[in-house]
Amino acid sequence: MTVNLPTPAQPLKIGTRGSPLALAQANETRDRLATAFNVPFEAFQIVVIRTTGDNRAMIDADRPLKEIGNKGLFTKEIEEQLIAGDIDIAVHSSKDMPTVQPEGLVLDCYLPREDVRDAFVSLKGQGIADLPQGAVVGTSSLRRKAQLLYRRPDLQVVEFRGNVQTRLQKLANGVAEATFLAMAGLNRLGMDDVPYTPISVDDMLPAVAQGAIGIERREGDSNVAEMLAALHHEETGIRIKCERAFMARLDGSCETPIGGLAEIQDDKIRLRGEILATDGSAAFSDEGTAPIDDGEKLGRELAERLLAAAGPDFLKR
Numbered sequence: 001m002t003v004n005l006p007t008p009a010q011p012l013k014i015g016t017r018g019s020p021l022a023l024a025q026a027n028e029t030r031d032r033l034a035t036a037f038n039v040p041f042e043a044f045q046i047v048v049i050r051t052t053g054d055n056r057a058m059i060d061a062d063r064p065l066k067e068i069g070n071k072g073l074f075t076k077e078i079e080e081q082l083i084a085g086d087i088d089i090a091v092h093s094s095k096d097m098p099t100v101q102p103e104g105l106v107l108d109c110y111l112p113r114e115d116v117r118d119a120f121v122s123l124k125g126q127g128i129a130d131l132p133q134g135a136v137v138g139t140s141s142l143r144r145k146a147q148l149l150y151r152r153p154d155l156q157v158v159e160f161r162g163n164v165q166t167r168l169q170k171l172a173n174g175v176a177e178a179t180f181l182a183m184a185g186l187n188r189l190g191m192d193d194v195p196y197t198p199i200s201v202d203d204m205l206p207a208v209a210q211g212a213i214g215i216e217r218r219e220g221d222s223n224v225a226e227m228l229a230a231l232h233h234e235e236t237g238i239r240i241k242c243e244r245a246f247m248a249r250l251d252g253s254c255e256t257p258i259g260g261l262a263e264i265q266d267d268k269i270r271l272r273g274e275i276l277a278t279d280g281s282a283a284f285s286d287e288g289t290a291p292i293d294d295g296e297k298l299g300r301e302l303a304e305r306l307l308a309a310a311g312p313d314f315l316k317r
């Protein structure tokens with residue numbers, strides 16, 4: 001079967017959020033598609049879609065995202081347009097994606113993964129250990145908050161949202177002494193002027209699927225399926241599927257502090273996982289390895305081991 005390629009007259013429509021990071025990810029997807037199929041950039045049209053998560057009235061207040069309702073906060077409207085056929089593919093940060101897609105949609109194409117690490121961002125120091133006793137740290141991530149408080153119960157965490165510039169301004173204004181950003185975001189946006197230090201994954205396990213762009217499509221669109229198959233990065237896909245199986249078995253959402261990272265080492269897949277109490281008062285971590293083809297099973301099994309260690313009610317706290 002030959003792929004029916006898009007043309008400037010009949011472009012392939014790429015749906016995305018409108019944030020600078022989302023647009024960078026959509027542009028990377030378009031560039032890779034244009035190169036892979038040797039068609040002009042004009043054969044792709046980037047369609048910006050506003051999601052609930054982008055709605056200023058809801059987001060600008062200092063309410064934690066979890067109170068607004070996190071499931072599909074940044075994906076629902078995009079997926080509706082994908083189902084309706086208004087767009088042909090949707091580009092997402094995989095870490096913001098629920099583990100189950102709506103009926104009729106498939107998420108099975110991943111681009112080569114960026115740096116998975118979190119970065120410590122501060123005008124004053126290089127890492128968590130440099131923070132003075134009782135210092136204020138800004139983050140809206142429950143995972144980062146729990147990981148931080150687990151190691152440094154003396155610190156105070158305040159809600160921190162907005163784009164990178166807004167957050168840096170807050171640091172300059174003394175609202176907080178430090179914050180965290182994903183290295184993948186900093187790299188994709190080329191933010192060299194940000195005072196950041198990468199944090200080893202041994203010190204802060206990243207979110208499941210952090211740093212991976214995922215491309216969603218309609219299940220029945222065989223032409224798009226074939227195009228995306230050519231773009232798919234096998235190793236990233238294996239790692240993300242393992243991590244997402246881990247998260248799914250934990251019934252993980254953004255309301256549960258979970259860290260997870262799968263890596264391919266020699267011909268094995270190694271998964272590290274962590275679950276934490278939201279207030280950082282407890283954490284359970286474990287790891288395992290398996291043959292590469294058994295990544296999803298490894299994910300489920302590691303989740304079960306952590307659940308058993310933590311006790312059945314742990315995630316409901």
Ligand SMILES: NCc1[nH]cc(CCC(=O)O)c1CC(=O)O
Nearest residue numbers: 093095181182184185210211212
């Ligand atoms: N929750 C927002 C979000 N979703 C994906 C990224 C970073 C890029 C990535 O992990 O692919 C970010 C920002 C951040 O965590 O700093």
